[in-house]
Amino acid sequence: MKLAAEFDLATIGGAEDAMPRIDRSKAPPDLAAARGAVRDLLLALGFDPCEEGLADTPRRVAATLAALVTPQPFTMTTFANTEGYEDLVLARAIPFHSLCQHHLLPFIGVAQITAQIAKCLDRTLTPKGVGVILEAEHLCMSLRGVQKSGTKTMTSTLLGTLRHDPRAREEFLALAGVRESNLARRLAVLVSRRESFNAAHQLYDPALSDEQNRDVFGKCMNLHGHNYMLDVAVAGEIDPETGYVMDLKRLSDLVCKEIIQHVDHRNLNTDVPWLAGRIPTAENLAVAFWDRLEPQMPAGTLRAVRVWETDKNWAEYRGGE
């Protein structure tokens, strides 16, 4: 492989959008205002900013924070794939640092931007798959919160082949020096949210005659309604700050947006475009609901979608495990 082209993000369009970083204001830092704010902060914390050792602190702090929130421009390098190389290309142990937006404390790495980095690479390089694993020490956790120095937070985002092909994923994790079981253990706590909706359906296969449909589906071939319940289970790591695996209100919002508002008070046979062509059994609904939710969630976190058709019958889909 030969080095073929170097291109600057600015030349491939959407440069601002492609920068994998927490977006701060487009305006450059106002250092004078920041110095004043640090001086006020010192006063508010009970220090005298005129004291000898603190006299130059506002300037130093303002400059340091400004540097931490100002990303350096960078150039992505690609190689002409003249030899038809189809396998993984892995860059390991790339150091990074930034500023935690919750506490303005530095960290070596950032959990929140894992997905942004993966999507940026995916969009810029259009590979078959992208995997990003970040292991970061957050000073906001080392110094406060759990107060354990060296506490590392690991986050991962897998897209394309690395998300869907278990063998490719295994190879990537092995090369990256991460045991899948370690990731799995971090995703060991399950939480679940229940939503409800009511809808009409008829179990009827248009390819069969009425007689055959009656044989297969009995009285369910007639249009009738159910009060459905939907349980969505999500796995994850407990956030040491919130104690949550996931804010279940956010999960609820997602389930309502992707599913409930489309199916509530509807005829599932005729009114829901993304159910077209499926016989709306609880089984098919569970799979269809999974397919709506899974792409919207961090890789590997959606664990089960269970559809209760009555209080006696449910069907559950776990993503073909």
Ligand code: NI
């Ligand atoms: Ni029914």
